[in-house]
Amino acid sequence: MSQRLVNWFKFASPASFYPLAGKMWPWFAAIGTVLAAAGLWISFFVAPTDFQQGEGYRIIFIHVPASWMSMFIYCVMAFWAAIGITFNTRLSGMMSSALAPTGALFAFLSLWTGALWGKPMWGAWWVWDARLTSELILFFLYIGYIALTAAIDDPRRADKAGAIISLVGVVNVPIIYFSVSGGTPCTRAPRCPSPRRRPWPPPCCGAC
């Protein structure tokens, strides 16, 4: 057991992790490329047309995974921040810094594809409800993390400041999750009337 722990802690050193990361990343990139090709093929050519939303629903194949990843990456950043503060490991801050731009990309992709879906389905690009606003706050947290760590010259101090943002901001993740799983807010429909609006959400929506 102790031998296993020693082996894991060895990779907390940048000198040990650097060659390991070099061996691993091409495999993950290759598997990701194959899965993306398969996923896009299923999404656009195999999955049936939705009976309510038509072909427009296919944006969920990008939007939903991007939203999941934007939340998940922030949790991983908070995990590394906690490890960094607890054990004072140099690699933790580096991992958080490496993850932040990808998380910001996914948060932006989620907001963008959500707006593209919302216009034809709800009649509005944007509404200030809990799920959209909390996702926008998540995007700002990523941008704030990147800006703060870039603004501090000393990397160790930058990592500590970034770790505080990560740990405080992770409170936002369950807010996003529960605002999404709480049902489609029917109060949105009267606020954004549009002659092209399709019948969504359906009249039987539980939140009405």
Place this chain on the structure above:
Amino acid sequence: MAATMLWGMLIMALAFWMYSIAIALYRVRAIILERERHTAWVAELPEMQR
């Protein structure tokens, strides 16, 4: 929801996971090189000899 819709979404989620891990590892290597550039082990790396 049709099974193919769910599978499409799950496979895309897995693809995004793999992409995130790959890009994070690639980026962390660059950060390590940047921060540890004054150390002896970085100077001995084959890619630094070129």
